[in-house]
Amino acid sequence: MFKKDRWIEIIEVFNANPFRTFLTAFGVFWGIFILVVLLALTTGLRNGVSKDFGDFATNSMFMWGQGTSKPYKGLPKGRRVQFKLEDAAVLKDKLPQLKFVSPKGQLGGYNGANNVTRNEKTGAFTVSGDYPEYIEQQPMDITAGRFINYSDINEKRKGVVIGDGVVSSLFDVGEDPIGDYIKINGVNFMVIGTFLSPSSSGGNAEEEANTIYVPFTTFNQVFNRGDNVGWFAITAHDGTSITELKPRILEIMREQRTIDPTDERAIGNFDRSEAFGRVTGLFDILKFVGFFVGGLILASGMVGIINILLISVKERTNEIGVRRALGASPWNIRGQIIQESLTLTIISGMTGIAAGAGVIWLMNYALSQSGPVDNFANPSVNIFVVVIALIILIISGISAGLIPAVRATQMKPVDALKTE
């Protein structure tokens, strides 16, 4: 029949009992609003924690030497374990699943004693001896010049790559650091590159910004480290889990360093993948809870709408009897009730989604005003989830209408008319 007339009929029905219309709509609105906000909050938490985790390659581990806890092959207990450069080659040789085995050396530290000078300026920075691969493990944004390369390594060049924190401490605004010299522990190095620590490095960002990268070979020579390695940053190829390789790596290293195979304490390690997995696992649970709770609230909104529609159709049974006496066909009646409930669910659902989006926008706005907040960043909702929620809304809208509509048209008109 005429679409516009049907709409006029529906608006009349909504206006006939505005309070009930509002109540019905509010159940759905609230359900989807809570769902969207809950999901945005869990995503925000997850994003925040992942951000604090930094953007170091996930499938990685760090490994360093500690003291032995057992005597072995005549060597005493409590001996300090010192990694050597050759260990890297052995590891890569025995475990081809490893993508990078980066030997690292470190000197001083951010917040430590002043160790770097340029003219009158001084500062305390982390000085790190590294191989060129390291930038693949720890992404950084090279803003000028370049990162360490193999010519630097082979020729033991005295070149450094410095973070933006180092630049701002040692150089004046507008000065170009590239090609200029800085002194580390009294030794002159030329600046060959600068980098911006990615903002997503989270908690480590500040330390990152105050780091100076030196070619590993130069580092060992200048600071008299021989072929010692401070620690290893190891990344496995995609498709192999570093956590599964870890026992083998430790086994090889114990053999290399003459450590009792059962000495668990001699070598320290941090499995980034496992730690990351634990955190993301926690957030998977949190997300599930978000879905579950939000879904339940949405479902109760739906039960509410069906209930209210059932009551309202019951109250309108007499009216439906009158309409049928005047020539309304069952499908006309059903169609109208279904359209009523669909309109109500879709409008209130959309409003709920819009309000949820508004809250997300407000959260993001507040974050952008206040600056980064610990453990919370970029709350958002997957558009796919919103679409699914909308489809659920539409389906439940149809059934919310269909149930009372079928009930209303199944009885004889005379019985409908007798209902008061």
Place this chain on the structure above:
Amino acid sequence: MIEINELHKSYQTGANSLHVLKGINFSVKEGEMVSIMGSSGSGKSTFLNILGMLDEADEGTYFLDGKPIRNLNEKVAAKYRNQFLGFIFQSFNLINYKTALDNVALPLYYQGVKRAERTEKAMHYLEKVGLSQWATHLPNQLSGGQKQRVAIARALASDPKVLLADEPTGALDTKTSYEVMELIQKINDEGKTILLVTHEDDIAHMTKRIVNLKDGLIIDDSIVTQVRADEAQRKAAAHV
């Protein structure tokens, strides 16, 4: 116009069966004005509802304007109700959130008539019952007599073959009753077939034929001289 043969109807209430109509034979020609009388519970409403296709008979045949009314699906029944029948109820049965005009226009809506034309026709019928100034009023702003007039206008709106009225004056005082009857008589004068259920003698005598129901059967069916409602009213006024 209406042909009824051996019509039976029983109600099932739990284990009991109440045989309300026990073989009704009845016919109405075009333009007639018939009242159905009987004591309360004699089955008058049941009978009228079956005629109006709001209820179904258990047995018997029913032809309305030559068409067999039997086992119709709801869609066809709805169409027939819309085209052939106009209903007037004791309790008016107006839709309370619709204006008088929209109530009258409702059968036309179900007929698929366009809005402008609907409004025009509905207005015409409201004028006919003398309520054109009340078009935009809601039912609760109208008196009982006015409500019934709106209901009559609504029943006429789709220009049905037969008007069916179940105690149309049952909820009205005598004076208003007579006014409503005057209107119904006028409609009949214009040729519309009217069936009216009442248990009041004076109302029945304002029709042209009285059918008496008792124990589920027609015990009397006779032509009467029609008492004009306007005269009856004048007489009643003179008495006071």
